[in-house]
Amino acid sequence: MSFAYLQLGSDADTEEAVDATFDSVMGKWHQMLEMEHLEAYAWAILKNRIKDQQRKRQRRPEPMDIAAFEAALRDASDDPFDGLVDAITLYSATRRLSERQRDLIVLCYGLGYTSVEAAALLGLEEATVRSHLCQARRRLARLLQADYSNRADEGEKTT
Numbered sequence: 001m002s003f004a005y006l007q008l009g010s011d012a013d014t015e016e017a018v019d020a021t022f023d024s025v026m027g028k029w030h031q032m033l034e035m036e037h038l039e040a041y042a043w044a045i046l047k048n049r050i051k052d053q054q055r056k057r058q059r060r061p062e063p064m065d066i067a068a069f070e071a072a073l074r075d076a077s078d079d080p081f082d083g084l085v086d087a088i089t090l091y092s093a094t095r096r097l098s099e100r101q102r103d104l105i106v107l108c109y110g111l112g113y114t115s116v117e118a119a120a121l122l123g124l125e126e127a128t129v130r131s132h133l134c135q136a137r138r139r140l141a142r143l144l145q146a147d148y149s150n151r152a153d154e155g156e157k158t159t
Contacts, residue, residue: 002111003103007050017053021046040123047103093143101136104129 005014024045025032032038094102100122107113107121108129115133119126 003106004046004050006106006110008053013053013057017049018046020049020052024049037123039121043122089144090140093140096143097136097139101132101139104132105136105140108133 001014001018004017005011008014008017021042025042032041035041094105097105103122104118107118108115113121115126115129118124119129122129
């Protein structure tokens with residue numbers, strides 16, 4: 001529910017997407033019991049129902065809502081404008097990660113899941129989750145450093 005809410009931004013849309021996910025799972029339950037990675041299949045169903053809900057509401061599908069990042073950055077900045085700029089910058093950089101990396105960043109850093117919990121949810125090994133998170137953090141660091149450097153350069157040109 002929390003992940004779907006971050007993607008959809010409304011209780012009604014979230015409830016509809018999650019209900020549709022459970023309906024799909026129930027319809028395929030006997031087949032799913034035979035699967036090696038049941039959790040990963042259920043996760044894929046949820047992601048597809050979220051995209052369906054976004055299309056249904058005629059919104060452009062977004063990889064995630066910025067709310068998780070705003071909350072994480074809220075305490076880091078005394079100036080609300082700086083906090084918003086930081087949240088937008090982080091959101092923009094996160095959109096450039098792979099889908100798996102974005103999901104794990106949201107689950108672990110936005111929603112507070114442990115790597116063990118995220119691994120169980122996505123049907124992955126814990127080491128795989130840690131590896132994806134490490135790669136995502138490195139890529140985010142590079143992207144954010146480049147963005148802040150560009151912003152500083154632009155500030156120097158205009159003064």
